[in-house]
Amino acid sequence: MKECQKDGGYLVRVTSPAKHDEVNGFDASMSSFGLIRSNVLGSEFQFQLYQITNGLVSELIIHTDEQIPKLSEVGCARACAKQNGCLSLIFDSEAGRCSLLSRGILQNSSKPEIPYYIKVYTRRVEKCSHFGYQDLSVSRTCIKVYSETRSQPDAMKKCQKDGGYLVRLTSQAKHDEVDDFVASMSSLGFFIDGSDADKEDEWRLSDGSPLYLHWSPWEPNICCKLIEHCVIMFTNGDYNDIGCSSSHSFICEIDTLPVV
Structure with missing residues (x-):
């Protein structure tokens, strides 16, 4: 009884034939x-x-x-x-x-x-395929490329609905792995996590950590940098800064916690 009270409850109370049969069936399979x-x-x-x-x-x-x-x-x-x-x-x-x-x-x-x-x-055994994502073996995370086009805020909401976020490229190794993943795809660019909206030319991820930078030649350019605060990645791995309201495909990431 004390152990049950410690759990916030009490010894099971069998008050009717229906409850008796239910408890009996539950116990029999244990x-x-x-x-x-x-x-x-x-x-x-x-x-x-x-x-x-x-x-x-x-x-x-x-x-x-x-x-x-x-x-x-x-x-x-x-x-x-x-x-x-x-x-x-x-x-x-x-x-x-x-x-x-x-x-x-x-x-x-x-x-x-x-x-x-x-x-x-x-409560969730982490296998990327469980939620329609694919495994990145080096960075040990799950990603999914959405070919549909959305604005950056809407793309971020879609990733959050999946339980994740726009893919966070934090190192050359992770950048190269994601680049290899999308290299054969057809796209005008994928939204990835990253913005300099808080401080011009200081590109950070939504969690505050720095974005690994791999700009296309002449990017970010001077002409539009004051209105281009989001970033897309091309299939060759290069980045371009772009307006957040523009519409592009995007890459979502769901973090896993490996037992290593």
Whole structure:
């Protein structure tokens, strides 16, 4: 009873034949480990948590958004269910500590098994194909090229609806990988993340970090720079600054959290 109270509840109350039969059917399909069944936790909270069994926990902990002490495993799952934006959790049974993360996790079976006393669950097993995206193996992220044309603000909204953002080119390696991805496509340019609207000639991503620059010759040019605050990338990898209200294809990115 104390353990149930710790979770914010009580021992199940069977008050009718209908509820008895429902609980009996629920219990019959369970293993001896309670709510965990076929590596899925939390069915009573109307969502699924999939267990991640391999990886380095230390590289996940650094992405923790919130830590809650003195919770049971089920209490940790309930905390994740109640918190808007929680996608994953780490439960340390030895420390009695619950860590909540706002990112999904990529299963990586080539890495060591997670210690038995630590349970890692994610509400979203990150595979790019799960949401219609494709994998970039070097930068370890998911991208999707939209051939439809939109203004930059509308393109950004579409990416956000997918759970991501316009692709963020932060290094030459990532730029080259995305360039290889679009090189064979037909387009007059793709919107990517980046703007100098806040400070002229200081190109930054929407998260505030600097944009890796790879301008076309003579770009950005003097004639229109005061009204061209967004950026497109051509299929040869070069950039052009352009008005944000112009209409272009665009590239979205969804971040994953690999277990590395």
